[in-house]
Each structure stands twice: as C-alpha cells, then as structure tokens.
Amino acid sequence: MKKAFLAMALLFSCTVFSQTQIGIKGGLNINDISDSRYRNNTATRLGYHGGLLFHIHVQRKLAVQPEVVFSSQGAKYTHPNFNGEVVTNYLNIPVLLQYMGNRGIRLQTGPQVGFLLDADLKRNGNTVADLKQGMNEADFSWAFGLGFLSRSGLGVDARFNLGLTDAFEQGGRESKHRVWQIGLFYQFRP
Numbered sequence: 648m649k650k651a652f653l654a655m656a657l658l659f660s661c662t663v664f665s666q667t668q669i670g671i672k673g674g675l676n677i678n679d680i681s682d683s684r685y686r687n688n689t690a691t692r693l694g695y696h697g698g699l700l701f702h703i704h705v706q707r708k709l710a711v712q713p714e715v716v717f718s719s720q721g722a723k724y725t726h727p728n729f730n731g732e733v734v735t736n737y738l739n740i741p742v743l744l745q746y747m748g749n750r751g752i753r754l755q756t757g758p759q760v761g762f763l764l765d766a767d768l769k770r771n772g773n774t775v776a777d778l779k780q781g782m783n784e785a786d787f788s789w790a791f792g793l794g795f796l797s798r799s800g801l802g803v804d805a806r807f808n809l810g811l812t813d814a815f816e817q818g819g820r821e822s823k824h825r826v827w828q829i830g831l832f833y834q835f836r837p
Contacts, residue, residue: 666704673697674830680722680814681823692732694719696828710745720826731770737761741790753794761786787812800834
C-alpha cells in the first residue's frame with residue numbers, strides 16, 4: 648500500500664512538473680491606501696513590480712499560477728498635519744486560478760499574501776521617517792485580473808489587488824492597500 652501511494656505521488660508530481668511553465672514578469676503599479684484617518688487626503692502613487700511566475704495546467708482551460716513578486720506600493724498623503732509619500736515594499740505571493748479562454752485571453756483571481764520588507768515616509772524624495780514598526784508585517788489581499796498570452800510566450804496582464812487587512816497596526820484605523828498592476832510577462836516554453 649505504501650509503495651502504491653508513493654508511486655502515485657511520484658507520478659502526480661512528475662505530471663504536474665511536466666505541465667509547469669516558468670516565467671518572468673514586471674510592470675507598473677498604481678497604488679493607494681484607503682485610510683480612514685486621512686479619508687479624503689490620499690492620492691495614488693506610482694510604483695513597480697517584478698518577479699517570477701509558475702504556470703501549472705490543471706485542465707485544458709484551467710491553471711493555477713503561483714508567483715513570487717517584489718512590489719513597490721504605498722500612497723501620497725496631502726493633509727496639513729501629514730504631508731508626504733508612504734513607500735511600502737512587499738514580497739507578494741499570489742496564488743491565482745486562471746481560466747484560459749480562446750485566443751490567449753486569461754481571466755484570473757485568487758488570494759495573495761504580502762510580506763513587508765520596508766516602509767518609509769518620504770518628502771521631496773528624501774526619507775524622513777521609518778514607518779515599518781507601525782505597519783503590519785503581513786498584508787492579505789484578493790487579486791482579480793485579465794491577461795493575454797501570445798503564441799511566442801510574451802503576454803500582458805492587468806490586475807487589481809484589493810487589500811483585505813489593514814496596512815497600519817493602529818486599532819480602529821482602516822487602512823487597506825488598493826493596487827492596480829499593468830505589466831508584461833514572458834512564459835518560457837518547454
């Protein structure tokens with residue numbers, strides 16, 4: 648029985664590995680933080696993202712795509728008491744379920760966990776405060792997206808990451824990341 652289970656597990660892992668394609672990705676972030684303390688005083692901040700993707704075919708039109716992505720996020724604050732740019736850098740790990748339609752179109756959705764690498768308050772491009780101590784180390788969000796993959800392996804995607812947990816640790820303060828991502832990716836062919 649143990650040998651049969653081991654053989655089936657080995658066969659399954661070989662099958663999954665043979666259907667896995669690795670890729671690279673990068674692009675532009677349009678970031679904001681929905682902050683209850685400064686409700687009408689935040690503005691979008693441009694950032695970037697880049698990393699690796701692992702595209703695993705589950706069925707003919709269905710795939711799972713885990714990724715490991717560096718993402719520069721945050722927001723601009725324009726309040727008389729708090730003026731500047733909050734710059735947060737995360738290592739994000741989304742696990743997306745993808746439906747692959749006709750002609751290379753892909754619909755994708757799934758959870759994402761982000762691990763805070765650093766957080767700074769900047770004014771005129773200079774760091775004036777380290778904000779990491781006052782922020783949650785983990786950021787959970789849900790991703791929704793649309794993509795296109797050409798036959799050459801080059802693709803484009805657009806994604807919205809809706810923050811589910813507060814960015815700042817302060818109790819009673821809602822502060823969730825909202826990130827639009829537009830990018831290019833290349834999926835290596837086996």
